[in-house]
Amino acid sequence: MNERELIAKLNWVYSLELNQVDLYIAQARSVEDIYLAKTFARIAAIEQQHVDNIAAEIKRRGAEPTELGDVISPLLGKTTGFLSGLAGPKAMLKLNINLEEKAMQHYKSLIVKVGFDRRLFEVFWDNLIDEDIHTAWFANKLKELERLEQYSSP
Numbered sequence: 107m108n109e110r111e112l113i114a115k116l117n118w119v120y121s122l123e124l125n126q127v128d129l130y131i132a133q134a135r136s137v138e139d140i141y142l143a144k145t146f147a148r149i150a151a152i153e154q155q156h157v158d159n160i161a162a163e164i165k166r167r168g169a170e171p172t173e174l175g176d177v178i179s180p181l182l183g184k185t186t187g188f189l190s191g192l193a194g195p196k197a198m199l200k201l202n203i204n205l206e207e208k209a210m211q212h213y214k215s216l217i218v219k220v221g222f223d224r225r226l227f228e229v230f231w232d233n234l235i236d237e238d239i240h241t242a243w244f245a246n247k248l249k250e251l252e253r254l255e256q257y258s259s260p
Contacts, residue, residue: 107219109167115219116164117172119212123156123233126205133198142195142247149240156233163226196255199248206241210234 107115127150134146161171213234220226 113164113167113169115216116160120157120160120164120171122209122212123153123160126153127157137195139195145243152236156236159229159233163229196248196251199244202244203241206237206244209237210241213237
């Protein structure tokens, strides 16, 4: 992968991470369950660290993070977060699992391609592990909600 392709990939990941930040902030504001709200807010903060790390890597290469991503990704994240909030906690968790799994796919693909750059390799691994932890938490919480729903049904 040449430098131009790498910067394009970094900007793609940057945009996806920006989307996740605003998605989780919107979801945190849309749920009544304080544990879900606090968790979504905490995950948004972790995703913001991903945004900052990717932006730093883009700048380290003499480029700037995409302005299009700075505008569209937060808008999409806020809208999706708001709409998923209307659908309820289970729908939010299912959406989040899908998004986190996509993010993990991107990171796994990039890790293989950037092994030559130790610093970027480590950033991608750290982000991948965070996304995996988020996915596991969402899946566990979804199972919990489904169990509660099962026992509360007449």
